[in-house]
Amino acid sequence: MAKVLIPTPLRQFTDKQDAVIAAGSTVGEVLGALTAQFPALRNNLYNAEGKLRSFVNVYVNDEDIRYLDKDATAVKDSDTLSIVPSIAGGRS
Amino acid sequence: MIKIEPAAWTVMVQHAESTFPNECCGVMFGPSGETKTVVEAMPLANTYTGPQEDRYEISPEDLLRAERHARQNGFDLIGIFHSHPDCDAYFSKTDLENSCPWYSFVVLSIKGGRFDHANSFLPNADQTAADKEPLEFPESNG
Numbered sequence: 025m026a027k028v029l030i031p032t033p034l035r036q037f038t039d040k041q042d043a044v045i046a047a048g049s050t051v052g053e054v055l056g057a058l059t060a061q062f063p064a065l066r067n068n069l070y071n072a073e074g075k076l077r078s079f080v081n082v083y084v085n086d087e088d089i090r091y092l093d094k095d096a097t098a099v100k101d102s103d104t105l106s107i108v109p110s111i112a113g114g115r116s
Numbered sequence: 117m118i119k120i121e122p123a124a125w126t127v128m129v130q131h132a133e134s135t136f137p138n139e140c141c142g143v144m145f146g147p148s149g150e151t152k153t154v155v156e157a158m159p160l161a162n163t164y165t166g167p168q169e170d171r172y173e174i175s176p177e178d179l180l181r182a183e184r185h186a187r188q189n190g191f192d193l194i195g196i197f198h199s200h201p202d203c204d205a206y207f208s209k210t211d212l213e214n215s216c217p218w219y220s221f222v223v224l225s226i227k228g229g230r231f232d233h234a235n236s237f238l239p240n241a242d243q244t245a246a247d248k249e250p251l252e253f254p255e256s257n258g
Contacts, residue, residue: 034218068217068241083176086180088177108180115210116170
């Protein structure tokens with residue numbers, strides 16, 4: 025059971041919890057368990073095709089899963105997952 | 117509605133003016149609620165690798181550190197700020213396409229190196245539109 029840290033704006037969908045314990049041996053499984061427990065989170069994290077939205081990054085401890093095995097990245101019970109958005113922009 | 121306290125506002129304006137003519141960026145902390153109040157602003161590095169006069173990028177690692185800072189200090193990360201050098205504080209197509217619907221986005225217009233005006237926006241999840249959000253800052257009442 026890994027810990028998932030919930031960013032402030034998403035806590036309205038997790039009964040105001042700032043961290044949720046969720047089961048799974050991979051990132052995909054943990055996020056699946058998280059969104060099964062809190063279905064309203066799903067639309068915030070995934071697009072209509074069921075893929076993580078382009079602005080959603082997931083870290084296992086301090087590692088970005090894009091540089092590990094993405095959804096298949098292994099998760100241990102002692103691990104902490106963080107959901108971190110991508111943010112950029114510009115005047116033009 | 118988002119309200120920015122004087123100390124945080126000073127940090128934001130100083131950062132935006134000191135990085136002129138480049139775009140700056142940073143995060144805003146405070147208690148969230150119906151009226152969001154920014155009590156602390158933290159400048160972050162613009163990590164865009166090309167010309168920074170018209171682009172900014174925040175590294176996810178910096179945002180992860182900012183989120184931890186908020187948790188440690190009992191605040192919430194409630195918004196992102198960035199500057200538009202020598203143009204108005206609108207939410208551009210680039211801003212929209214690289215936004216996230218979870219936060220308020222405050223844009224500061226810096227003209228000739230000095231603060232001119234600011235606006236706040238709330239982008240949607242599909243990154244197709246952003247509503248203007250009422251913004252209050254120390255100089256906004258004249």
